[in-house]
Amino acid sequence: MATSLLPVFARLFDDAGLFPPASRPMAEALTAHQLARTGPFGHMVGPFLCPLARVEELDACVAGGVPVPAELSLIVSQDEPRWRRLFLRPSVVQVEALLSVELPAEALRVPRYLELPPGGDVKTAVDEAVRRRARVKMRCGGLTPDTVPSTERLGEVLVACADRRLPLKATAGLHHPFRHHSAETGGKQHGFLNLLAGASAAMAGAPIGEVVSLLEVEDDNRSMALDRIDRRSRDLVASIGSCSIDEPVADLQALNLL
Numbered sequence: 001m002a003t004s005l006l007p008v009f010a011r012l013f014d015d016a017g018l019f020p021p022a023s024r025p026m027a028e029a030l031t032a033h034q035l036a037r038t039g040p041f042g043h044m045v046g047p048f049l050c051p052l053a054r055v056e057e058l059d060a061c062v063a064g065g066v067p068v069p070a071e072l073s074l075i076v077s078q079d080e081p082r083w084r085r086l087f088l089r090p091s092v093v094q095v096e097a098l099l100s101v102e103l104p105a106e107a108l109r110v111p112r113y114l115e116l117p118p119g120g121d122v123k124t125a126v127d128e129a130v131r132r133r134a135r136v137k138m139r140c141g142g143l144t145p146d147t148v149p150s151t152e153r154l155g156e157v158l159v160a161c162a163d164r165r166l167p168l169k170a171t172a173g174l175h176h177p178f179r180h181h182s183a184e185t186g187g188k189q190h191g192f193l194n195l196l197a198g199a200s201a202a203m204a205g206a207p208i209g210e211v212v213s214l215l216e217v218e219d220d221n222r223s224m225a226l227d228r229i230d231r232r233s234r235d236l237v238a239s240i241g242s243c244s245i246d247e248p249v250a251d252l253q254a255l256n257l258l
Contacts, residue, residue, distance in 0.1 A: 141173010145187030171241030
């Protein structure tokens with residue numbers, strides 16, 4: 001792999017093993033996370049993602065001898081006062097919620113990612129995240145084609161965040177490097193290298209048409225995207241939620257990028 005790309009994959013993938021399509025049981029997900037963090041590609045693994053409502057289950061597994069995750073990202077579905085003390089755990093390094101969720105003051109000590117709605121004006125939603133001193137979370141995939149945002153909408157989000165120098169987190173559907181047709185969903189899925197290339201272009205002030213073109217690059221024209229990825233990619237894309245790093249790692253190895 002080119003030396004200039006080495007930092008790009010550092011801590012890129014947050015561990016979403018509890019979530020679909022993996023949906024691992026808690027103990028299995030924690031064990032897999034520990035193996036990934038201590039394995040040969042551990043430098044690519046970020047925090048363990050856990051719903052706020054399942055923290056007690058996590059604690060029970062740890063009490064039973066399952067490895068404790070060094071870093072946690074708490075996923076909040078609603079404001080529950082009785083859970084507020086959990087935000088003060090030293091292991092909690094970030095918090096994620098829908099844009100509509102009001103996070104408690106205890107969550108302000110760590111980066112907060114607010115998930116944009118699938119529709120509506122992008123700039124208005126991003127400005128709301130800014131107003132609430134939070135970062136942006138963008139859902140990039142789903143189980144059906146209608147849950148996958150268009151390249152135009154994803155490009156709008158990248159440009160809006162780049163204009164505001166606001167980091168974002170991407171999640172869902174980014175299992176492979178380049179845009180491709182998914183037999184499971186019957187439609188196109190975004191690629192994580194496309195996202196990084198588009199992010200770099202957006203940070204450089206490229207017009208949205210150029211950003212969208214990079215998001216649409218497929219494997220047969222991969223150099224167009226690879227040539228655009230640089231350190232600026234991670235200035236914008238803080239991380240990507242993935243239920244496993246196995247697929248990304250295998251694909252990057254096949255491309256001789258690892």
